[in-house]
Amino acid sequence: MGAAGCFALIQAAAWLELLVGADEPLHQVKPVDILQRPALVGLLLPAVDLPQDLHVVPVVGIALFPALYGMVPVLETWIARGEDGEGSALAAGSEDGMGGALVGGFTTLGTRKAVLGVIHLQPLPGTPFHQEGAFEQIRDTAVASACALEEGGADGCLVQTVDRVYGAADVCDPARTAATSLIVAAIVAATSESFQIGVQIMRNALTASLAVAKVAGGSFIRAGALVGATLTASGVVVADPLAVAEYRNKIGAQAIKVIAEVDSMHFKWFGGGKSAGEVARLAQGAGADAVSVGHPDEGVTLEMIASVRAAVPGLPVILAGYTDHGNAARLLAAADGAFVGRCLEAGGWGGPVDAGRVRAYVEIVRGLAE
Numbered sequence: 001m002g003a004a005g006c007f008a009l010i011q012a013a014a015w016l017e018l019l020v021g022a023d024e025p026l027h028q029v030k031p032v033d034i035l036q037r038p039a040l041v042g043l044l045l046p047a048v049d050l051p052q053d054l055h056v057v058p059v060v061g062i063a064l065f066p067a068l069y070g071m072v073p074v075l076e077t078w079i080a081r082g083e084d085g086e087g088s089a090l091a092a093g094s095e096d097g098m099g100g101a102l103v104g105g106f107t108t109l110g111t112r113k114a115v116l117g118v119i120h121l122q123p124l125p126g127t128p129f130h131q132e133g134a135f136e137q138i139r140d141t142a143v144a145s146a147c148a149l150e151e152g153g154a155d156g157c158l159v160q161t162v163d164r165v166y167g168a169a170d171v172c173d174p175a176r177t178a179a180t181s182l183i184v185a186a187i188v189a190a191t192s193e194s195f196q197i198g199v200q201i202m203r204n205a206l207t208a209s210l211a212v213a214k215v216a217g218g219s220f221i222r223a224g225a226l227v228g229a230t231l232t233a234s235g236v237v238v239a240d241p242l243a244v245a246e247y248r249n250k251i252g253a254q255a256i257k258v259i260a261e262v263d264s265m266h267f268k269w270f271g272g273g274k275s276a277g278e279v280a281r282l283a284q285g286a287g288a289d290a291v292s293v294g295h296p297d298e299g300v301t302l303e304m305i306a307s308v309r310a311a312v313p314g315l316p317v318i319l320a321g322y323t324d325h326g327n328a329a330r331l332l333a334a335a336d337g338a339f340v341g342r343c344l345e346a347g348g349w350g351g352p353v354d355a356g357r358v359r360a361y362v363e364i365v366r367g368l369a370e
Contacts, residue, residue, distance in 0.1 A: 031291050036308075047326065049198060091174050099364055106196050108158075109257055109290055110314075110316030112155070112313075112338060114156065114318065115154045115365055116154065116158050116337070116338065117146075117149040118148060118320070118339050120349070121183065122138050122350075124175070125178075125186050126176035126179065128164075128172065143186050144352060144353075145353035146197075149344070149357060152358025152362055156196025156219070157198065158339055159187065159198065159200070159218050161180065162350070165358045166203035168203060170204055170208075172205040177211065182222060184213070185217060196255070197220075198213070199213045199220075200224070203234050203237060204225045204237045209221040210251065211242070211251060220258070220259055222254060222261065222292065223258055223259065223288070224237065224261055225237045225267055226238050226258065227341055229270040230269070232251075244286070245287050248287065251304050255291040259288070261287065261292045263279065263293075264294045276307045276308050277303055278307075278310075280308045284312050290315065290316035290318055291312075291316075291317055292317075292320040293317060293319070293320055294322045295322060298322075301319070301331060305334045314321055316337070317335050318338060319331055321340075322339045323340055324340075325343060329368065343361065351362050
């Protein structure tokens with residue numbers, strides 16, 4: 001074994017001592033206590049007398065330490081879920097081999113009408129309108145909304161970033177990606193394994209969304225533009241389905257479902273000339289597991305759903321918003337699920353999710369024949 005391999009083993013041993021050697025719950029372990037653990041010297045070794053190619057290893061370890069520490073609550077949840085005698089997700093071998101946890105998988109997509117509440121995140125670190133010091137409140141509000149959704153009977157949530165300006169490319173500031181990961185991890189820790197958690201980093205940061213879902217425990221992403229192009233206030237958003245497919249394969253995220261918008265508030269085929277069904281067929285060919293459509297006019301939405309059904313039978317169709325308690329029964333009679341936002345939020349768009357409103361919406365949907 002080379003020097004790099006030996007050093008990696010030292011680091012692995014250090015983290016194992018951290019995870020299994022604590023007498024107190026992991027989320028209560030303080031960073032100062034962690035630094036007093038002897039084995040962690042292996043993690044924090046200064047780059048002294050190491051081969052040149054190893055100088056970066058401890059530096060990277062130290063740089064990633066805050067983010068890894070923030071992931072401790074979700075690790076504790078995965079371990080605790082195994083205390084029922086069946087073994088934890090990690091111990092049972094359901095870890096995917098890259099470090100992400102397969103927390104359940106969206107196996108009911110298309111077989112059960114899914115109510116997916118949208119959790120709107122205020123501007124995060126790494127974006128121009130983020131307010132310094134607001135991250136903890138953003139995270140806690142998101143967790144509380146996710147818990148309200150689960151309490152009300154929703155199938156899951158979509159964690160969606162909200163900003164005043166966006167870039168049009170499939171890129172994401174590292175701080176924004178890290179912040180989204182910590183929020184998703186906190187939601188995973190606070191909800192049950194059956195609660196589906198999706199990621200949509202706007203405007204069209206699909207690879208970052210896949211990475212967050214993969215590593216933090218999500219089960220799907222919503223893709224604003226998987227195929228074609230769409231004109232937005234941020235410019236022309238051009239899809240790169242090959243790059244997305246290659247990255248999805250590279251990180252082993254095939255189990256992360258992709259729900260592609262094909263005709264919605266976020267996507268209109270640039271130049272026109274293609275129906276929702278035609279775009280859905282292209283999206284399915286690019287790897288989409290489901291598609292999302294929506295229009296303020298209820299009749300137009302129903303036509304979009306019918307178009308997709310005719311073009312790609314069997315492909316799940318999820319409402320891309322524009323649904324509330326008044327039209328849920330009519331629209332969900334045709335669709336396989338819905339992204340639901342404003343009507344579930346107290347005080348209107350962007351407010352905290354209210355469990356009572358969720359419960360009322362879910363009761364309407366569950367009253368429909370699957």
